[in-house]
Amino acid sequence: MRFWRRPAPRPLPVSQTEKLLFGGALRYDLPFTRHERPLLRMGFWAMARQFPAMAAVVGRAAWQVDPRALLTLLGAELGQGLTRAFGLVATNSALVALFAAGPTADRLRQALPAILAVSAVTGAGALLSAVSVGASGRLEPQVERVCTARFYAGAVRIELAALEDKDIHRTLAAGRFGTDSIRVMLGSSITVVNALIGLVASAGVLFLLHPLLVAMLVLIAAPKAWGAVFTARRRYASRQAWLEHRRAIGIISNEITREQPAAEIRVHGAGQLLVDAYTDMSITMEGEQRRLARAQATTQTVASALSGAAALAAYAVLWLLLTSGGMALAVAGTAVIAVRSAGASLTGLVTQVNRLFEETLYLKDLDGACELAERHALPTGGVALPRPLEEIRLENVSFTYPGAETPALHEVSLTIPQGKVIALVGRNGSGKSTLSKLVAGLYLPSDGTIRWNGVDVRAADRQELFDQVGLLGQDFPRWPMTAAANVHIGRSARPFDQSRVEKAVTEADADEVIAALPHGWQSLVMKGFERGTQLSGGQWQRLGSARARYRQAPLLIVDEPTAALDPDAEIEAFEALRSLADHGTTVLLITHRLAATANADHIYTLDHGRLIEQGTHSELMALEGGSYRRMYERQAAQFAITPHRAAVPRPDRHHDAAAPPAYG
Numbered sequence: 001m002r003f004w005r006r007p008a009p010r011p012l013p014v015s016q017t018e019k020l021l022f023g024g025a026l027r028y029d030l031p032f033t034r035h036e037r038p039l040l041r042m043g044f045w046a047m048a049r050q051f052p053a054m055a056a057v058v059g060r061a062a063w064q065v066d067p068r069a070l071l072t073l074l075g076a077e078l079g080q081g082l083t084r085a086f087g088l089v090a091t092n093s094a095l096v097a098l099f100a101a102g103p104t105a106d107r108l109r110q111a112l113p114a115i116l117a118v119s120a121v122t123g124a125g126a127l128l129s130a131v132s133v134g135a136s137g138r139l140e141p142q143v144e145r146v147c148t149a150r151f152y153a154g155a156v157r158i159e160l161a162a163l164e165d166k167d168i169h170r171t172l173a174a175g176r177f178g179t180d181s182i183r184v185m186l187g188s189s190i191t192v193v194n195a196l197i198g199l200v201a202s203a204g205v206l207f208l209l210h211p212l213l214v215a216m217l218v219l220i221a222a223p224k225a226w227g228a229v230f231t232a233r234r235r236y237a238s239r240q241a242w243l244e245h246r247r248a249i250g251i252i253s254n255e256i257t258r259e260q261p262a263a264e265i266r267v268h269g270a271g272q273l274l275v276d277a278y279t280d281m282s283i284t285m286e287g288e289q290r291r292l293a294r295a296q297a298t299t300q301t302v303a304s305a306l307s308g309a310a311a312l313a314a315y316a317v318l319w320l321l322l323t324s325g326g327m328a329l330a331v332a333g334t335a336v337i338a339v340r341s342a343g344a345s346l347t348g349l350v351t352q353v354n355r356l357f358e359e360t361l362y363l364k365d366l367d368g369a370c371e372l373a374e375r376h377a378l379p380t381g382g383v384a385l386p387r388p389l390e391e392i393r394l395e396n397v398s399f400t401y402p403g404a405e406t407p408a409l410h411e412v413s414l415t416i417p418q419g420k421v422i423a424l425v426g427r428n429g430s431g432k433s434t435l436s437k438l439v440a441g442l443y444l445p446s447d448g449t450i451r452w453n454g455v456d457v458r459a460a461d462r463q464e465l466f467d468q469v470g471l472l473g474q475d476f477p478r479w480p481m482t483a484a485a486n487v488h489i490g491r492s493a494r495p496f497d498q499s500r501v502e503k504a505v506t507e508a509d510a511d512e513v514i515a516a517l518p519h520g521w522q523s524l525v526m527k528g529f530e531r532g533t534q535l536s537g538g539q540w541q542r543l544g545s546a547r548a549r550y551r552q553a554p555l556l557i558v559d560e561p562t563a564a565l566d567p568d569a570e571i572e573a574f575e576a577l578r579s580l581a582d583h584g585t586t587v588l589l590i591t592h593r594l595a596a597t598a599n600a601d602h603i604y605t606l607d608h609g610r611l612i613e614q615g616t617h618s619e620l621m622a623l624e625g626g627s628y629r630r631m632y633e634r635q636a637a638q639f640a641i642t643p644h645r646a647a648v649p650r651p652d653r654h655h656d657a658a659a660p661p662a663y664g
């Protein structure tokens, strides 16, 4: 009975490496059983009912992209099925003529038209098969593109907060596998249709010969179908259960070849640990592969044995019919050919149904991921934002990250007026970046309201809001593209404009960066490709700044914009922000360099997600025991006294000059 049981999720072994590097099996917080797809609990028929819906997804996409190719394909497949049926009928006629009484020459003459018909339909079948290959070769990549693009288009529109949800994250990760399934699904569907038509043709001929033979055919098919579905479901369950493990292997092996950790990998000797981790985790996976292969072999053997027994019974029935005079020898010959032909169709069918069943599960995941992306998509439309931007006002804003226990922001109320440099300061984790993301409309407040020119961001047209924001984050994207494209992507909805790109680069003080590139604007700022080159951290920062400039948004959010800049460039960068504000841009500046905040129009100090102080630099410096003042003084003191303190005084050296404070 154990073969009939559905594959149950089993506890996964945890390798030593996983324990060392990830503190246990790397998986999402929720146990696998909660993720176990309802599909896994489905029986064969329930699953079979899913298939048309999934085939319809692929079929619709095929119809959309190339209806002619789809019709050609279906016509060619149907034609092949018909040629097979005609082939059997013609074979039967030829056999009847050959087994008839009379001289051999007469019998051959009688059989000749049927033999010619067999040759003709075989040739036609071969031609139709070639047409089918051509049409599917045209259709498959197009269908894959359309379905995958739907997935990507959905993924880029998901609300940022939804992406923080582990369930959503997992659904998207699972959906990603589905994009590989589309092409296979289309190919397999075609083969299944082909095999089904062949099977129906053979069954039809068998029915005409003797209805009992059709029943025998069903008996031969049933065990193979069961084996196929059972194996596919087991493989799918395994893939789901090992999803995170596979991702962990991917994450580790990716680090081995990435450029960024390359130095530490060599100097700290981290490479061996990573290679060992890869090997260790792959060995754990191999165990699972072995288990699957063994289980599949067993299932297949049982299915083949049952199917073989049914085939023997079919031949026994033929024997009985022959000996009892219920069937002529020629007809029995056709029946044998029909059973063999049906057997061949069946083998193709089983192999493909096996794949199809599995691919249907993945495609269902992809479909689920696309639906989920639509459900959590950024809303379109909404209240128009009056322009120009005059003020952003936060009232009692609290925000808790999805799944977090404590809020990252508590009842923050503040105002960001137009054309000012507004600084956000505070210790690490005090909520500065979170606040800036709420201002940018990337997250919606859990409580309280944010108003842009009086319009609540919850009701506002978010696309319009994004349109007015420029971002220059701590970890801004380093796009693997040309230098020009890296700037243009700041506002890619506008047609590419080289003069605007150059202007932004000049404003961001990045002319030198471009001038030093070996292929100028067309240099790829990524290594490993023709025209590729590597930028330094500071050069990247200038390019990122040029991108933010190119966007020309009324609100510019800059999060630690100078971390990689040299002192001269840093001073210029802060002066440039000042000048931007003087020309009407609102600048929300997040920085730990408090020398720069001295020139801000207004400073807000956050602590543990609460707004604890606000004012100008002078006002905050006048606050006895104030947090801003304490941070500022500590930073300034570093410049004043570090050279004396840092080095242990030695009799042979003396420090005669303290480095002057850089700012303030």
Ligand SMILES: Nc1ncnc2c1ncn2[C@@H]1O[C@H](COP(=O)(O)OP(=O)(O)OP(=O)(O)O)[C@@H](O)[C@H]1O
Pocket (backbone or CB within 6 Å): 164, 401, 404, 408, 426, 427, 428, 429, 430, 431, 432, 433, 434, 435
């Ligand atoms: N995506 C996230 N999911 C859950 N919690 C987060 C997330 N991002 C930040 N947090 C938490 O929210 C709090 C505020 O983080 P935030 O990044 O806003 O601080 P910050 O003031 O910008 O810090 P830093 O100066 O280090 O950049 C921290 O406790 C952090 O752990």
